[in-house]
Amino acid sequence: MITTALTSQVRNNLAAVIVGSGYTAAQPRYMQWGTGISPALGTDVTISSPAGNRVAVSGTFASTLTTNDTLVLTAALTSNGPQVITNIGLFNGQASSADTMLASQLNPGATTLVVTDASSFPSSYPFFVQAFSEVITVVTGTGNTWTVQRASNDSPVSTNVIPAGTRVVGGNNTANGKLFLKSSFTDGVVLNPGDTMVISASIEFI
Amino acid sequence: MNDIVANVSVVSIEIIRSDGTREILGAVTLSKEDDDNNSLDQPGEK
Numbered sequence: 001m002i003t004t005a006l007t008s009q010v011r012n013n014l015a016a017v018i019v020g021s022g023y024t025a026a027q028p029r030y031m032q033w034g035t036g037i038s039p040a041l042g043t044d045v046t047i048s049s050p051a052g053n054r055v056a057v058s059g060t061f062a063s064t065l066t067t068n069d070t071l072v073l074t075a076a077l078t079s080n081g082p083q084v085i086t087n088i089g090l091f092n093g094q095a096s097s098a099d100t101m102l103a104s105q106l107n108p109g110a111t112t113l114v115v116t117d118a119s120s121f122p123s124s125y126p127f128f129v130q131a132f133s134e135v136i137t138v139v140t141g142t143g144n145t146w147t148v149q150r151a152s153n154d155s156p157v158s159t160n161v162i163p164a165g166t167r168v169v170g171g172n173n174t175a176n177g178k179l180f181l182k183s184s185f186t187d188g189v190v191l192n193p194g195d196t197m198v199i200s201a202s203i204e205f206i
Numbered sequence: 207m208n209d210i211v212a213n214v215s216v217v218s219i220e221i222i223r224s225d226g227t228r229e230i231l232g233a234v235t236l237s238k239e240d241d242d243n244n245s246l247d248q249p250g251e252k
Contacts, residue, residue, distance in 0.1 A: 002217055002219075004215040004216070005215070006213070006215055181215060181217075185231075189231070194223075195224055196222040197222075199217065199218075199219050200219075201216070201217050202215070202217075202218075204214045204215075205214075206213070
């Protein structure tokens with residue numbers, strides 16, 4: 001099964017467009033895939049265990065029920081090695097460099113988070129990171145130790161320990177930019193070297 | 207019944223294997239609510 005969610009970012013913008021102000025014009029220009037296990041949620045700020053580089057998408061309007069009521073965004077990604085793709089996302093920026101791991105486990109409710117290498121993250125605060133499905137706000141930090149607020153952006157709070165070694169990936173206010181749409185695949189798509197996925201995401205208004 | 211859907215996100219995937227064979231995956235998910243299990247399975251999806 002494929003589950004697709006427009007994220008909180010684009011939902012807020014679409015609502016703001018109706019009243020003509022309060023939205024940002026950043027476009028979903030790049031697509032990336034990932035190999036993690038977390039399903040697509042509207043609260044997500046990045047994809048699950050991103051892999052490889054982001055590629056540019058081509059966009060066009062299509063007419064589903066009425067003229068130009070659909071935006072179609074298409075990209076092709078080719079696998080360099082064997083992997084199982086579990087999710088894809090559309091972003092406004094091409095970089096995906098803000099990425100690290102938990103150096104020690106994160107207990108439920110804990111507000112101190114230690115990562116293995118914070119050098120790719122901003123030195124100005126706040127910014128979002130995501131571990132599994134939980135979005136976490138980094139409010140300040142010193143070195144690899146961050147002070148955080150849990151379950152941000154209305155995301156689900158982790159009621160279990162998040163183990164050391166878990167990927168911690170940047171979201172809003174990091175180099176990774178903003179996530180507009182995410183799709184997750186229940187069983188994953190097994191790819192071998194040279195296999196290509198051509199992915200079309202249609203945003204329809206009906 | 208008052209069921210209004212403002213938008214729908216559709217993602218379709220075509221896999222082109224290195225030997226040239228092609229597979230189609232596809233699904234439709236209502237994006238209005240994420241936690242209502244609104245996914246609509248499509249034939250041939252993975």
